[in-house]
Amino acid sequence: MMNALNRDQPWHRLVAARPGLAWHAMDGLCLDDVPLARIAAETGTPSWVYSAATITGRLAALRGAFAAENLTPALRYAVKANDHLAILGLVGAAGAGADVTSLGEFARAEAAGIGPAAMVFSGVGKRPDELRATLAAGIGQINVESAEELGMIAEVATSLGVAAPVCLRINPDIAAGGHDKISTGRASDKFGIPLDDANALYRRAAATPGLAPVGLSTHIGSQIFDPSLFEAAYARILGLIDTLRAEGIAVDRFDLGGGFGIPYDDGIAFPLHAHAAMVRRIVGNRHLDLIVEPGRWLVGPAGLLLARVILIKQAATERFAVLDAGMNDLLRPALYGARHGIVPVAAADAAAASHRVEVVGPVCESSDRFGSYDLPALAPGALVAILDAGAYGTTMSNTYNARPFAAQVLIAGGTPHLIRRRQAVAELWRDEIVPPAPG
Numbered sequence: 001m002m003n004a005l006n007r008d009q010p011w012h013r014l015v016a017a018r019p020g021l022a023w024h025a026m027d028g029l030c031l032d033d034v035p036l037a038r039i040a041a042e043t044g045t046p047s048w049v050y051s052a053a054t055i056t057g058r059l060a061a062l063r064g065a066f067a068a069e070n071l072t073p074a075l076r077y078a079v080k081a082n083d084h085l086a087i088l089g090l091v092g093a094a095g096a097g098a099d100v101t102s103l104g105e106f107a108r109a110e111a112a113g114i115g116p117a118a119m120v121f122s123g124v125g126k127r128p129d130e131l132r133a134t135l136a137a138g139i140g141q142i143n144v145e146s147a148e149e150l151g152m153i154a155e156v157a158t159s160l161g162v163a164a165p166v167c168l169r170i171n172p173d174i175a176a177g178g179h180d181k182i183s184t185g186r187a188s189d190k191f192g193i194p195l196d197d198a199n200a201l202y203r204r205a206a207a208t209p210g211l212a213p214v215g216l217s218t219h220i221g222s223q224i225f226d227p228s229l230f231e232a233a234y235a236r237i238l239g240l241i242d243t244l245r246a247e248g249i250a251v252d253r254f255d256l257g258g259g260f261g262i263p264y265d266d267g268i269a270f271p272l273h274a275h276a277a278m279v280r281r282i283v284g285n286r287h288l289d290l291i292v293e294p295g296r297w298l299v300g301p302a303g304l305l306l307a308r309v310i311l312i313k314q315a316a317t318e319r320f321a322v323l324d325a326g327m328n329d330l331l332r333p334a335l336y337g338a339r340h341g342i343v344p345v346a347a348a349d350a351a352a353a354s355h356r357v358e359v360v361g362p363v364c365e366s367s368d369r370f371g372s373y374d375l376p377a378l379a380p381g382a383l384v385a386i387l388d389a390g391a392y393g394t395t396m397s398n399t400y401n402a403r404p405f406a407a408q409v410l411i412a413g414g415t416p417h418l419i420r421r422r423q424a425v426a427e428l429w430r431d432e433i434v435p436p437a438p439g
């Protein structure tokens with residue numbers, strides 16, 4: 001079906017490396033055998049398209065990698081990666097809990113059927129009302145980011161007559177993360193408690209009414225591929241656990257955080273089995289309840305952003321393909337300089353020769369640019385899929401330039417389900433209040 005000469009085009013490599021995707025001779029690019037052109041015809045563009053099978057498959061693979069090392073960590077999915085109720089429901093039904101960073105995320109996870117006992121509350125700035133509501137509901141764990149916050153939690157818990165199950169989030173001072181803006185475990189980052197302060201703080205927590213310290217946690221950043229970076233962080237925290245235990249202080253849990261990377265363009269996958277083996281090796285025979293908080297790794301590869309070429313603009317030095325999806329839909333390229341694979345949808349386009357083109361969105365900002373790509377010569381109206389957009393896609397979308405939120409479709413059991421209708425333009429100002437004219 002494909003011209004043999006063209007099988008080496010970058011879009012062929014990208015699709016070959018992603019099991020749910022394939023071109024069919026008549027239908028063009030399909031996700032889980034559903035033609036993307038059909039979804040575009042039914043829901044319009046831009047639209048987000050997710051594969052339920054990919055999410056459940058990756059959850060099983062994650063569990064399997066740890067199980068092969070005789071480890072059964074509790075999974076706490078990082079809701080901020082993708083907070084759609086249907087996706088939270090899938091993750092919850094597979095037995096995972098949630099890592100939430102606000103009362104809004106807590107409420108979303110609860111609405112999707114995840115119980116508070118299976119939730120971890122993370123973040124540097126939890127408001128007193130958020131602490132009160134989550135503690136009253138029986139949240140399973142609060143990861144504390146500072147001595148100041150520990151005091152706030154004790155106060156709220158005491159007033160409720162409960163003991164807050166707290167983990168101290170340790171900042172191990174490790175530089176990791178695929179980009180400066182997604183590194184969280186350096187001493188200069190705003191996250192976590194310095195290792196040197198942690199022992200005294202944990203002891204203080206153990207002696208404070210209203211606090212029930214249950215363990216230690218860390219999260220050193222996102223889009224990390226090298227298990228040795230995790231290992232360096234984990235080793236420091238395990239050292240602290242050993243010291244506390246030797247001093248007669250109980251430490252039951254070790255929350256390993258998230259941060260596993262995914263290859264956005266051509267690139268190698270996160271070495272999941274080597275990572276699990278590393279965790280096994282350094283945890284050794286200590287008795288610890290482990291927790292893992294995957295976000296990006298679980299849902300990123302499960303989603304794509306389906307867009308249409310509005311026009312091709314030939315400028316003096318460059319050729320631009322202007323899409324109907326922009327930085328308001330997918331912010332990552334503008335925010336982090338992130339690069340997503342982009343592939344044509346039509347079978348005829350997939351078989352064509354490649355040309356260099358600057359792929360941009362329609363938003364009135366120069367940073368609304370996906371990057372330089374080798375793509376077939378796309379005509380106005382051609383469809384493209386922006387790959388690996390399942391994480392930090394919709395959750396970072398906004399309505400800049402009065403561009404409504406795009407539709408979302410979940411393919412489950414071979415059927416595409418509309419899971420969010422496209423926002424209507426009039427909904428953009430639904431909550432605005434115009435005061436009466438003066439006089």
Ligand SMILES: *Cc1c(COP(=O)(O)O)cnc(C)c1O
Pocket residue numbers: 078080081099122123219221222223257258259260293294295296297
């Ligand atoms: C964002 C976040 C995660 C998930 O990070 P990924 O890189 O998406 O896996 C996990 N834990 C905490 C505390 C986070 O802030």
